[in-house]
Amino acid sequence: MGILDRFLRTARFSGGVHPDDHKRPAADAPLRVMPPPARLYVPLVQHIGSPARAIVAVGDHVRKGQRIGEPQGAVSAAIHAPTSGRVNAIGDIVAPHPSGLPVRGITIASDGRDEWCELETCDDPFALDPAEIGRRVARAGVVGLGGAAFPSAVKISGGLGARVDLLIINASECEPFLSCDDRLMRDRAAESVDGIAIMLHATGAREARIGIEDNKPEAIAAMRAAVAGHARIRVEVIPTRYPMGSEKHLILVLTGREVPAEGRPSDIGVVVHNVGTAVAVRNAVRFGRPLVSRMVTVNGACVRQPGNVEVPIGTLAGEVLAFCGGLRAEHGGPARLLLGGPMTGMQVPTLEVPVIKGTGGILVLDAAEVGEGEGDGSPCIRCGDCMRACPVGLLPLEIAARVRAGEVDAAARFGLADCIACGCCAYVCPSRIPLVQYFHHAKGELAARARGTQRNETIRTLTRAKAERVEREEREKAEALARRAAASLAAAAAAKQPAAVAEKAVEDASEEAGVCA
Amino acid sequence: MLAAILSLTILGAVLGTVLGFANRFFQVEGNPLVEEIEALMPGSNCGQCGFPGCAGAAAAIAAGQASPTCCPPGGRSLAVTIAQRLGVSVELGGAEDPGPLVADIDESICIGCTRCIRACPTDAILGGPKQIHNVMRDSCSGCAQCIDQCPTEAMVMQPLPVTLQQWFWPKPALRA
Numbered sequence: 001m002g003i004l005d006r007f008l009r010t011a012r013f014s015g016g017v018h019p020d021d022h023k024r025p026a027a028d029a030p031l032r033v034m035p036p037p038a039r040l041y042v043p044l045v046q047h048i049g050s051p052a053r054a055i056v057a058v059g060d061h062v063r064k065g066q067r068i069g070e071p072q073g074a075v076s077a078a079i080h081a082p083t084s085g086r087v088n089a090i091g092d093i094v095a096p097h098p099s100g101l102p103v104r105g106i107t108i109a110s111d112g113r114d115e116w117c118e119l120e121t122c123d124d125p126f127a128l129d130p131a132e133i134g135r136r137v138a139r140a141g142v143v144g145l146g147g148a149a150f151p152s153a154v155k156i157s158g159g160l161g162a163r164v165d166l167l168i169i170n171a172s173e174c175e176p177f178l179s180c181d182d183r184l185m186r187d188r189a190a191e192s193v194d195g196i197a198i199m200l201h202a203t204g205a206r207e208a209r210i211g212i213e214d215n216k217p218e219a220i221a222a223m224r225a226a227v228a229g230h231a232r233i234r235v236e237v238i239p240t241r242y243p244m245g246s247e248k249h250l251i252l253v254l255t256g257r258e259v260p261a262e263g264r265p266s267d268i269g270v271v272v273h274n275v276g277t278a279v280a281v282r283n284a285v286r287f288g289r290p291l292v293s294r295m296v297t298v299n300g301a302c303v304r305q306p307g308n309v310e311v312p313i314g315t316l317a318g319e320v321l322a323f324c325g326g327l328r329a330e331h332g333g334p335a336r337l338l339l340g341g342p343m344t345g346m347q348v349p350t351l352e353v354p355v356i357k358g359t360g361g362i363l364v365l366d367a368a369e370v371g372e373g374e375g376d377g378s379p380c381i382r383c384g385d386c387m388r389a390c391p392v393g394l395l396p397l398e399i400a401a402r403v404r405a406g407e408v409d410a411a412a413r414f415g416l417a418d419c420i421a422c423g424c425c426a427y428v429c430p431s432r433i434p435l436v437q438y439f440h441h442a443k444g445e446l447a448a449r450a451r452g453t454q455r456n457e458t459i460r461t462l463t464r465a466k467a468e469r470v471e472r473e474e475r476e477k478a479e480a481l482a483r484r485a486a487a488s489l490a491a492a493a494a495a496k497q498p499a500a501v502a503e504k505a506v507e508d509a510s511e512e513a514g515v516c517a
Numbered sequence: 518m519l520a521a522i523l524s525l526t527i528l529g530a531v532l533g534t535v536l537g538f539a540n541r542f543f544q545v546e547g548n549p550l551v552e553e554i555e556a557l558m559p560g561s562n563c564g565q566c567g568f569p570g571c572a573g574a575a576a577a578i579a580a581g582q583a584s585p586t587c588c589p590p591g592g593r594s595l596a597v598t599i600a601q602r603l604g605v606s607v608e609l610g611g612a613e614d615p616g617p618l619v620a621d622i623d624e625s626i627c628i629g630c631t632r633c634i635r636a637c638p639t640d641a642i643l644g645g646p647k648q649i650h651n652v653m654r655d656s657c658s659g660c661a662q663c664i665d666q667c668p669t670e671a672m673v674m675q676p677l678p679v680t681l682q683q684w685f686w687p688k689p690a691l692r693a
Contacts, residue, residue, distance in 0.1 A: 045681070097681060097684075098686075101679065103681050404688070438688070438689060440685060441687060443685070447685070448683065448685070449593065449594045449597060451683070452595070452617075453594045456591055458655065459657075460556075460558075462638075462640060463559060463560040463561050463639050466638055489522075492518075
């Protein structure tokens with residue numbers, strides 16, 4: 001411990017940046033719980049993987065926690081009603097996404113009673129089989145709450161197919177402005193640790209390490225106190241540096257082991273879960289409560305009462321802001337709306353989008369915080385700052401130059417697939433080139449091309465199948481025709497034959513008659 | 518009757534044998550590159566490229582008389598694959614790519630005649646006699662062979678709708 005340890009850990013990965021964290025005063029404001037609004041807009045896809053299928057009809061009455069979306073496919077998550085009420089509509093709603101495209105969702109009009117459906121509780125989760133814990137987590141629709149929203153059950157019940165010996169709890173919360181994990185650990189430390197213990201039991205890992213950045217002393221103290229009775233759970237204080245919360249970097253800092261390029265943590269026997277997910281897992285296993293609400297940081301210079309709020313899933317961002325006192329008009333008013341953090345979050349065109357399972361923050365920034373200015377996107381001066389800032393060790397300037405020239409394949413050869421889109425390069429760029437947008441574009445282009453190839457292959461298979469079928473049908477028809485022709489021929493021959501036999505019989509008879517005569 | 522069948526059968530067998538031998542001994546070696554390109558093409562022989570079927574287009578591309586971009590149903594991804602195989606660079610154009618076009622049915626005027634179903638080379642159209650038909654977008658090759666078959670003009674070609682899963686950021690606009 002101490003300075004040497006801190007130095008060694010910092011030296012484990014190169015690059016990264018130290019943006020102003022803007023976490024306080026929002027992190028110090030007490031946690032508020034928002035009551036369900038009159039209407040909730042629940043998208044059927046809030047996770048990575050296939051969308052869920054609606055299993056309720058318009059007009060149905062649902063209770064809080066009732067399943068309304070059935071998962072489809074191996075990687076998918078169930079969707080539950082965030083409050084009790086009536087299903088008003090099933091159709092398109094604006095997705096919490098920069099494209100502003102619609103997503104299929106269920107609209108629920110709250111009846112104001114907020115009554116739970118019957119829940120399956122469990123007094124001793126440690127007596128349960130790990131597979132059963134995975135099933136209960138899947139039934140509760142729990143997804144990773146750190147932002148990527150990967151269905152947690154797949155990671156908990158060994159669905160990745162690899163043995164796990166270390167469980168890492170990601171509580172670093174390296175994104176500026178966000179403090180929902182910090183607040184969760186301060187206020188619900190015991191619940192978090194209970195959830196971690198359940199995850200430890202379910203994954204079969206030997207120990208759990210909770211990585212918390214050193215800019216959250218209150219959370220560290222609370223978690224240290226809560227883990228006191230658990231021998232296999234440890235709190236690890238890690239230096240504050242963005243992107244410490246990136247899964248691969250957190251593993252490197254905590255264990256010294258590196259996840260292979262284009263690989264997964266399970267390849268080296270590690271599984272990483274967010275601390276918020278631990279609480280969701282606890283609620284799912286102990287009380288059978290599905291994931292119907294989450295902690296959201298509401299922050300930014302334009303918010304009147306910044307802080308952390310527990311919000312029912314499906315609440316519109318605008319209503320959450322209204323709950324936090326609304327928006328300030330000073331300093332030129334809101335300049336940018338973001339869901340998630342400022343480094344990896346999504347800029348959204350409107351506030352009429354719902355909070356979903358992966359939404360960690362609602363930020364309304366003013367012009368000063370956005371910091372746009374003259375010279376945005378001027379030519380690259382090849383200073384190499386982006387290269388030094390890149391925590392993955394890529395050459396952002398070279399990749400962006402190739403994407404700009406339309407050479408996506410060349411960009412891929414420079415390691416585009418390993419880019420984690422953390423935004424460090426764009427943050428330090430003196431020419432303020434939108435580097436991350438270039439990378440997002442190129443990754444999308446490559447994915448679209450892969451889809452196109454897949455599509456062409458499917459179509460080729462189908463064309464061949466139809467051609468074969470038509471040929472077979474024609475052949476069968478011809479064969480049937482031939483058979484029929486042969487049959488009629490045989491019938492004709494048979495008709496002739498009895499006549500011949502009869503003639504012969506007559507001849508024989510006459511011969512016999514002759515003999516007799 | 519019997520004599521006719523026998524003579525025709527013998528004639529067929531003899532000619533078939535002759536043709537079979539001719540095929541084996543007088544075979545012209547095809548350009549393997551043409552075959553390789555043909556294997557990459559959709560194979561629905563729609564003729565939108567202006568060549569007689571996919572084999573014709575493949576021959577023209579291999580001979581350098583047609584661009585790898587000449588196949589509309591194959592789209593960008595096919596153009597890139599063929600260009601990679603040929604080792605040539607391909608100009609995809611700076612213009613917006615609407616993506617592949619697929620058939621769509623206006624259900625209000627479909628009379629359920631099944632003509633489009635019979636014309637579809639990929640079995641992408643669902644329906645039966647006097648039932649409204651529908652196109653399975655994932656299976657439609659965009660060959661447009663169904664369009665002319667429809668007696669009520671209920672079939673149209675439309676770009677695939679962009680979904681949330683497929684959307685991606687546009688390339689940053691260059692500053693003037």
